[in-house]
Amino acid sequence: MRQATLEKDIRDSILDAVGRLLGHYGYKKMTVDDIAHEAGIGKGTIYLYFPSKEEVALGWIDRANKELLEQLNLITASDLPPDERIRRFLLTRVMFRFDSVQQFAQSLDELYVAMRPIFHARRNRYHDAESQVLAHALAQGRVVGIFHCEDENAVARLMLLATNSLLPYSLSAGELGQRDEIEAKVLGIADMILNGLLRRDTSACVIARIVHEKPE
Amino acid sequence: MRQATLEKDIRDSILDAVGRLLGHYGYKKMTVDDIAHEAGIGKGTIYLYFPSKEEVALGWIDRANKELLEQLNLITASDLPPDERIRRFLLTRVMFRFDSVQQFAQSLDELYVAMRPIFHARRNRYHDAESQVLAHALAQGRVVGIFHCEDENAVARLMLLATNSLLPYSLSAGELGQRDEIEAKVLGIADMILNGLLRRDTSACVIARIVHEKPE
DNA sequence: CTGGTGACCATATTTGTATTCTGGTCACCA
DNA sequence: TGGTGACCAGAATACAAATATGGTCACCAG
Structure with a gap:
């Protein structure tokens, strides 16, 4: 335990250093020497914990996504009514990331460009994990x-897809817009999905459809 | 009219040439000389119709988006029931773009990178125009x-947002996945939005909420 | 004995210079 | 009068030399 704790401390120190350096220099300008110095360790130590520079950066992103997943799990386990959990889930999922990139606007773009294929795979993994948590909330x-939904897993994936355009991958934080605008959009999509557009009083719908189809 | 027709022919010839060259070389490697030669005109002629190389490329994208808007207008004006129009609208909006980039996968990425700020503004314009057409379909x-929706404009914007993650801007066609998967996702999101998730029989919902909130 | 370390090396990147290319202009002309 | 290609300023490329860096591993302190 003490050994594992010390090991985790070093790993987290490295990742903390990466966060600070990415904010300052961006991915390419940040060297492994820089990371080691910032973390107060030797360069060889980095390679005891990570196979490559690229994996160090991905580790930093992994850690942030793990924190997000923990928050999403807490929301799912909360006392809120299920529809409110859904709203809060989707809002947190987007705004956590929005807030996280605030100080990394350009360097994260550069980082995504630099490691796009492997990052794309990681992102799919994050979204799969989030989808499973959301499916659990839907089942509740x-x-x-x-x-009323028959396949929570499918609906969960679709709900995440429906809000993915507001994530700061494709657009930088500047292009996404103001924080309160993003929040309103996420909640708007959540409510639209929860409530639906089609009226549900069956007779009105049938009559409306018949009226629509009646030739003039 | 004959004058205007000839002028439009030259403009379209230039844009057709751009389409062919982008597929082959990508934006940066394609020169204004290349475009002129491919279109069978002199280089100076390009500058009678476009202020710059960048605007030529944007003109090509503009033309594609104009074609899309025409298709979306036709869907809105069709005899389909309104909910089917919505499905068809969203499907066409995504799949038209998906199909358009099939042969330009890497060069369009490079093009977006090269002119990102101005392209971002154009994209917003395209989406605004599409949103107005969709709002019209919702009003119908x-x-x-x-x-049942009170603000068609707001709902239209949210519906487009909900499907924007499937557009080939942030992800290349390869990352988006197979065509039939994209179609299924778009239709899945459309149906989820149309039908909603919350049950609508009011008494069941109230009871369900009360049961949920009742302390054990 | 073991995890941490920094000297080392192969390769990548940067810098400087010379050369070539290209976006955009405009005087000429059919 | 619209279309054109010679022209030019600046951008981009090619190449060589110099420098930097990701990753390795023999050494060593605890």
Whole structure:
């Protein structure tokens, strides 16, 4: 335990150093020597914990995504009504990332460009994990009768897709817009999905459809 | 008219040439000389129709988006039931772009990188125009009683946002996945938005919420 | 004995210089 | 009068030399 704790401390020190340096220099200008110096360790030590510079940077992103997943799990386990959990889940998922990139706007763009293929795979993994947590929240809602959906996993994936355009991957934080605008958009999409557009009073819909199809 | 027709022919010849060259070389390697030669005109002629090389490329993208908007308008004006128009609208909006970039996968990435700020503004314009067309389709549905939404413009914008992550801007066509997968995702999001997740029988919902909130 | 270290090396990157290329202009002309 | 290609300023490329860096590993302090 003490050994494992010390090991985790060193690993986290390295990742903390990476966070600070990415903010200052960006990925390419940041050297492994820089990271070691900033973390107060030797360069060889980095390679005891990470196979490459690239994996160090990915480790930093992994850690942030792990923190996010923990927050999403807490929301799912909370006392909120299921529909409110969904809203809060989607909001947190987007705004956590929005806030995280605030000080890295240009350097994260450069980082994504530099390691795009492997990062794309990682991102899919993060989203899969988030999707499973959301599916759990949807299942909870179905059990208490608030939701009607037959395949929570499929719906969860679609809900994440529906809000992915607001994530700071494709657009930088500047292009995404103001924080409150992003929040409003996420909540707007969440409510639109929860409530739906089609009226549900069956007779009105049938009549409306018949009226629509009647030739003039 | 004959004058305007000839002028439009030259402009379209230039844009057709751009399309062919972008597929082969990408934006940076394609020269203004190349475009002129491919179009069978002199280099000076390009500058009678476009202020710069960059605007030539943007003109090519503009033309594609104009074609898309025409298709979306046709869908809105069709005889389909309003909910089917919505599905078809969103599907066409994504798949038209997906199909358009098939042969330009890497060169379009390079093009977006090269002119990102101005392209971002153009993209917003395209999406605004599409949003207005969709709002019109939503208004039609409300008039015949199929939809319930109070602000078609806001809902239209949210619906486009909900499917923007499937557009080939942030992800290349390869990263987006197979065509049929994209189609299924778009239709899945469309149906999820149209139908909603929350059950609508009011008494069941109230009881479900009360049961949920009741302390054990 | 073991994890941490920094000297070392192969390769990548940067810098400086010379050369070539290209976006954009405009006087000429059919 | 619209189309054109020679022209030019600046951008981009090619190449060589110099410098930097990712990753390795023999050494060593605890």
